[in-house]
Amino acid sequence: MPIKILHTADLHIGDKRYGRFDPERSINTRLDDQLRSLLRLVEIARDEQIDAAVVVGDIYHGRSPNAAEEDVFAEFISGLAETGAHIFVIEGNHERATIPGKASPLTHIATLRFPNFHHISEPKVITVETKHGKLAVAGMPWPLRRELIEDGFLAKGESPIPEIWDAFIGKISDRLAEGIPSDSKAIFAGHLWVSNVMGIAAKKMRGEPICRPETVARPPFDYVALGHIHKHQALWDDPPVVYSGSIERTDFSEADIPKGAVITELGETTRWKFIRTPARRFIDLEMNLSGMSDPIEAAAVKLANRELEGAIVRLTVTQVKGDRTFDARHLRPKFPELYYLRVSRIELSEERTEFAIRTYSPLEALSEYIDRSETLKPDKEELMELAKSLAEEICE
Numbered sequence: 001m002p003i004k005i006l007h008t009a010d011l012h013i014g015d016k017r018y019g020r021f022d023p024e025r026s027i028n029t030r031l032d033d034q035l036r037s038l039l040r041l042v043e044i045a046r047d048e049q050i051d052a053a054v055v056v057g058d059i060y061h062g063r064s065p066n067a068a069e070e071d072v073f074a075e076f077i078s079g080l081a082e083t084g085a086h087i088f089v090i091e092g093n094h095e096r097a098t099i100p101g102k103a104s105p106l107t108h109i110a111t112l113r114f115p116n117f118h119h120i121s122e123p124k125v126i127t128v129e130t131k132h133g134k135l136a137v138a139g140m141p142w143p144l145r146r147e148l149i150e151d152g153f154l155a156k157g158e159s160p161i162p163e164i165w166d167a168f169i170g171k172i173s174d175r176l177a178e179g180i181p182s183d184s185k186a187i188f189a190g191h192l193w194v195s196n197v198m199g200i201a202a203k204k205m206r207g208e209p210i211c212r213p214e215t216v217a218r219p220p221f222d223y224v225a226l227g228h229i230h231k232h233q234a235l236w237d238d239p240p241v242v243y244s245g246s247i248e249r250t251d252f253s254e255a256d257i258p259k260g261a262v263i264t265e266l267g268e269t270t271r272w273k274f275i276r277t278p279a280r281r282f283i284d285l286e287m288n289l290s291g292m293s294d295p296i297e298a299a300a301v302k303l304a305n306r307e308l309e310g311a312i313v314r315l316t317v318t319q320v321k322g323d324r325t326f327d328a329r330h331l332r333p334k335f336p337e338l339y340y341l342r343v344s345r346i347e348l349s350e351e352r353t354e355f356a357i358r359t360y361s362p363l364e365a366l367s368e369y370i371d372r373s374e375t376l377k378p379d380k381e382e383l384m385e386l387a388k389s390l391a392e393e394i395c396e
């Protein structure tokens with residue numbers, strides 16, 4: 001019988017985008033979505049009778065998860081533990097402490113020393129006995145620029161190019177490979193970029209750790225489990241190099257992307273399959289409502305044709321100068337089944353109707369900017385609060 005593994009990553013517990021505050025429980029409602037998908041993973045783990053679960057980074061969205069968020073992670077971990085599986089949790093950029101020795105949001109759960117729970121905050125190999133044989137997990141948490149400098153790959157004050165990251169990650173992958181017992185199945189589990197990534201995410205690199213697939217797709221690894229890119233994808237066949245993708249949708253770039261986790265079987269050969277999680281639907285719509293006498297009614301008629309139950313919807317309305325202003329407050333009550341509705345309006349001047357130019361308020365622009373920055377994103381809520389009070393002060 002092969003060794004069976006559940007590979008997941010990018011749980012982003014505590015991501016509050018597109019949710020609302022529930023005053024009765026004092027939580028953001030998106031936390032319920034995250035728990036629902038995680039409990040589905042526990043069901044999958046039970047049904048598939050996995051030997052090990054590998055969670056490859058970005059467990060929490062923020063660096064200081066609140067008690068309700070910690071509780072969601074604890075439910076997930078205890079559910080997995082009940083299956084008897086070994087659990088490996090590797091730190092991603094959302095939790096790895098940039099200062100050596102500083103506690104991360106995962107430190108306390110590791111300190112509890114649950115049997116079969118393995119926390120990987122530094123590159124290392126952990127070998128365990130499973131019911132179906134020996135398994136070695138070579139864990140590579142999100143590499144830090146500081147480590148390049150300490151290891152002599154980068155001078156202080158310089159910023160790393162991809163080739164430097166590739167050489168550094170290659171060195172670690174060599175070191176980890178040496179620590180794999182010869183009679184054991186082996187996986188490499190890393191939270192990082194691998195170079196032929198697809199999708200718009202690939203454009204957002206800027207000095208972040210990256211390597212070529214062949215730097216990690218090498219013997220003795222039978223499977224490479226990756227985290228960091230939210231779009232599920234396979235980059236290499238032998239051994240398979242796979243991003244499980246995130247368990248929930250986090251923004252509209254993921255509107256049409258299936259969400260889930262991967263079940264991998266390490267036998268004579270390595271086989272894997274993608275299993276979906278019940279991620280909330282995102283729907284991205286554009287409507288040209290120029291010249292409509294009743295733009296709200298016109299939008300309502302178009303929306304009524306869609307399956308909207310429980311969806312997070314972004315509606316971009318195009319109008320021309322002089323049109324009746326589209327006030328979304330009149331639209332929302334007509335669709336109580338929607339989970340969330342965001343409307344943005346583009347106004348074209350008559351002489352340049354062929355160009356669609358997105359307009360931003362200063363806060364929208366800031367929000368968009370933070371969304372594109374991995375370093376700022378974990379603190380988004382706090383930053384937006386500060387910006388809002390600043391904006392209010394300026395307006396006064």
Ligand SMILES: [Mn+2]
Nearest residue numbers: 058092093228
């Ligand atoms: Mn990440």
